[in-house]
Amino acid sequence: MAQYDVIIIGSGPGGYVCAIRCGQLGLKTAVVEGRETLGGTCLNVGCIPSKALLHATHQLHEAEHNFAKMGLKGKTPSVDWKQMLAYKEDVIGQNTKGIEFLFKKNKVDWLKGWGSIPEAGKVKVGDEVHEAKHIIIASGSEVAPVPGADIKIDEKVVVSSTGALELDKIPSSMVVVGGGVIGLELGSVYARLGVEVTVIEFLDGITPGQDAEVAKNFQKILAKQGLKFITGAAVQKVTVKNGKADISYKLRKDDSAHDLKADVVLVATGRKPFTEGLGLDTLGIGMTDRGQISVDDHYRTTVKGIYAIGDVIEGPMLAHKAEDEGMALAEILAGQAGHVNYDVIPGVIYTHPEVANVGLTEEMLKQEGRAYKVGKFSFMGNGRAKANFAADGFVKILADKETDRILGCHVIGPMAGDLIHEVCVAMEFGAAAEDLARTCHAHPTYSEAMREAALACGDGAIHA
Structure with a gap:
């Protein structure tokens, strides 16, 4: 029987990040994973492979619609679907092998198999039982059925x-x-x-x-x-x-x-928490009405020594939210002050144009009855966006009417998923729209649209 400080069930973004952080902090750590590869849904059949296909097909779109406009003339590429899928698999492999390397580097053990918790302090994997001071459930989510509909998924049609x-x-x-x-x-x-x-x-x-x-x-x-x-x-x-x-x-x-x-x-x-086979009912772990594991502000379940993070608990089902919770919990278990600011968790849709958001929406502010102001700027006024055939969309910044403090930001446009983090950092420091507006931005960049939207919260954007 192996003994650990921490055993984590699930190697998705929440689980593997938590494990690596635990290792960095000197905790003897193991991760239970039944897949052939690490990384959970995100790396294997979610975030990473979908972004590979989005990237590949966007290049096709550029070749079909924009290359000739730039003087790049020739035969439009044909699609080799098998090769595109092979490219996707290669991307998955590079990422999952990277997690294996990081586990070895940080002395994290991989317990291969599906795990269950027969009692507090013990995790069963196959026929073996391992002991741990702390057990973390990071088993992620699975596809949710369509309510009231007769639909059977066969993964073919x-x-x-x-x-x-x-x-x-x-x-x-x-x-x-x-x-x-x-x-x-x-x-x-x-x-x-x-x-x-x-x-x-x-x-x-x-x-x-x-x-x-x-x-x-x-x-x-x-x-x-x-x-x-x-x-x-x-x-x-x-x-x-x-x-x-x-x-x-x-x-x-x-x-x-x-x-x-x-x-x-x-x-x-949508998706729902995946907790099948863990033995939560037998343990008496408290659940919410929506089938999520109930935890306190330190991710403790109702059973001492058992914790939960990521998609199995309340909050948006986002890989980076799970990662932040994993880091915070690792630090808490190591005696530090781990914390997640749930008011500053960005969301991104990786279409083209991308869509990104953080903080409150106008609808939320109206419902609160809070006085606010809006600064908007269209990518049509951004030189880089026009040069790159990416001028669809805009930036919208919402700020408190009295204090000018940034309350939210919503972007539809090129590289929105990267641009949003400028506002995330600003919000973490309690910045005002004016702080963002007075920060020098390189020209020509997409990020200038963020500054222009911040300027629009005051006397007005320059290029609008």
């Missing part, structure tokens, strides 16, 4: 995000059930490959929870790129016959029934 990343061939048509991040990213991949993509969303607009102005503009831009949208619609049933799918849905406004056919249906209606 009706697929989850996992199946969508490894289709045998490029289909002619695809229906995406759900207008959130996963559905729009993968829908964009296939639309660029020439697939007829239709997104069916239950609510009246895409990207629920996003700033309403950004969401509206985002949908318009994606529609120009060829994606079709059916909003305010509830999918009732998906039937597979002769390798094709029949999708039945109802419009919420009049309860009228409609049908649609497609080669592939991607179910992208």
Whole structure:
């Protein structure tokens, strides 16, 4: 029986980051993982492979639409789907092997197999039982079913995000059930490959929870790129016959029934905590009404010595949120003051243009009744964006009307996922919009749009 200071169940972003930080802080650490490779959903069948395909298909889009405008003339590239999938697999391999290297470097043991917790202080992996002072559940999430709908995922015709990343061939048509991040990213991949993509969303607009102005503009831009949208619609049933799918849905406004056919249906209606087989019921670990593990502000469950982080607890199901929790918990267990600022966790959609946000939306501020001001700047006024055929979108900064303190930022445009961190840092330090506006930004860069939006919170942007 091996004894550890910390055993972490799950090697996704939350688990592996927590393990490495524990190792750095001198804690004897092991990670339980049943996959053949480390990295969890994110590195294997989520964040990383989807970004590889987004990158590849964006290059195709540039070749088809913008190369000739820049004087780059020649035959448009053809798509070798098998090679594109091989490129994606190579990217996955590089990243997962990198985690193995980091485990060895930081003296973290990999306990290969699926874990359960027979009692506090013990983790069972296969036939072996290991002891630990602290057990951390970081088992991530899995695809959530569509509420009230008859849909069976077979990962061939009706697929989850996992199946969508490894289709045998490029289909002619695809229906995406759900207008959130996963559905729009993968829908964009296939639309660029020439697939007829239709997104069916239950609510009246895409990207629920996003700033309403950004969401509206985002949908318009994606529609120009060829994606079709059916909003305010509830999918009732998906039937597979002769390798094709029949999708039945109802419009919420009049309860009228409609049908649609497609080669592939991607179910992208969200995810739910994955805790199967851990033995939580037997242990008596408290759960929320939504099936999440209940924890306090130090990530302690209701059972002493057992903790939880990432997708299995409340909060946005984001890899970087899990990473921050993993680092904070490692520091807490080492006697330090680990902390996560949940008010400054950015969100990103990696389409083109990208969409990024942090902090409060206008809708939230109106609901609070808080006085605020808006600084907006369009990428049409940004020289770099115009030169790069990337002038769609804008930056919106929200600041307190009295103090000028930045309350939120919403970006749709080029490199939005990178630009947003300028505001994240500013918000961590309690900066005012004027602080951002008075910071020199290199020219010509996309980041100048952030400064211009900050200037617009005051006397006005220069290039608007």
